[in-house]
Each structure stands twice: as C-alpha cells, then as structure tokens.
Amino acid sequence: MTKLLLLTHGCWGEELIKSAELVVGEIRDAEAFALEPEDALADYMEKIRVVIEKSKGQDILLISDLNGGTTSNVAAVFSKTYENVHALCGLGMEMLIAAEELREELSGKKLAKEVLSWGREKNRDLEE
C-alpha cells in the first residue's frame, strides 16, 4: 500500500492526520514532515530522504501544502529523483482522505491523478 508523506510549513500536517482520523478512523503508514523556520533545508530533506530510502519497492505519495513554496519544491525534487515517489500540492482534509480511501485500489501515477481530481472537485462554493 502506498505510503503517505505530508510536507507542510509548520506542524499543521500532524494535526490534520489526527483530525482526519476522527472522521475515517486510523490512517496507517502516513507521516507528516513539519518545516519550521529554524530548520535547515538540507536537514529537512535528509529526514524525508531517509524514509524514502527505507521504503524502496513501496510507492510513496508526497502531498505538500503550498504551490511554489519550499515544501512543494522539495516534493518535486524527490518525485523526479525516485521512480516510486509521486507528488501533489494542495493538502487539505479532502486530499488526505481521498488518498487514504483510494490507495487500497490505486497506486503510482493513477493514485496521484485521482487524489488531485477528488481534491479539486470537493473544493466547492457551499451556496451553489
């Protein structure tokens, strides 16, 4: 099953996992990597690289929080370096739950595509 890694500015990714678990139950094999202002970029990348290197043979989906931000740049680098790593940006509860629900049946590029599409569709104006 695909491993989920959330790359966020600050520690909201950890709280998002806990909050999503209130809705869908335990989310296994998901980890958040908080980039704090005091963190050196090299150290942040190294922490993620260690997890990726340990997971050879397993698919990994990185979901970062901010398009054009450091977390997305890091995610993009890893997705280009490792064949088993795919990367999206636009993290929110919809995308995390989509990834959790869909990774049972989909993987790789196909999983990433469906999670993205779910995330976009569920962003809605509630008055329409």
Next chain:
Amino acid sequence: MTKLLLLTHGCWGEELIKSAELVVGEIRDAEAFALEPEDALADYMEKIRVVIEKSKGQDILLISDLNGGTTSNVAAVFSKTYENVHALCGLGMEMLIAAEELREELSGKKLAKEVLSWGREKNRDLEE
C-alpha cells in the same frame, strides 16, 4: 475587511492559521472552530452564531474542511441564514492564504469565488 472563520473536524484549523502565519505573517481577524467528537452540534453552532451576530455589518467568509461533512453543513446553513456570510469548503493552506491576500480588495461573493478558484488552480500534480 472580511472576517475568516475556519470550521474543522478536530483542531487542525488552529494549527493551520499558525502555520500559514509562518509564511505570510500575522493573519488578523481569523478564527478556527474545532468540532470535536464530544461536542453537541447545537453548542458548536451556537459558538459560531455568537461570532456572526457580533459581526453584523462585516462580511464573513466561512471555510470548512470536508464537503458533505458536518462542518460544511453548518457553514451552508449560516451562509443561507445571513446575507453577510459566504461559505466554501476545501480548506488548506492555499485557500487560507488566498483569502488573506484577496480580502484586502475583494469581498462577499466575489471574494468567495476568487478564493475557490485560487484553491482549485493551486492543487497541482508537481510532476507536470
């Protein structure tokens, strides 16, 4: 200026505000309402209603985390009850920062529409 209220399952909305502040600096007039498993729906709604009632004359944008979930249902009810309240779902750092950046120049329905559009566009596959 439009007030931002984040309606989330669990307390990830509060952490999201703190994390977004690491990127864009202080976000004024924004508040998160965490719906916890032990909360009665009526109490949760009442806390939000009090803030809305105190803000008559000011525009309010509610952003909830989960389409079809309780937070979105609550947001939809308030947006239908109060003319100055608009509601989106699909909360993430992109949407919060979009709302923060755009509320200086836009308000009401126009603000909601642009925040939604920004959120959707910034949800991306980082390999494309």
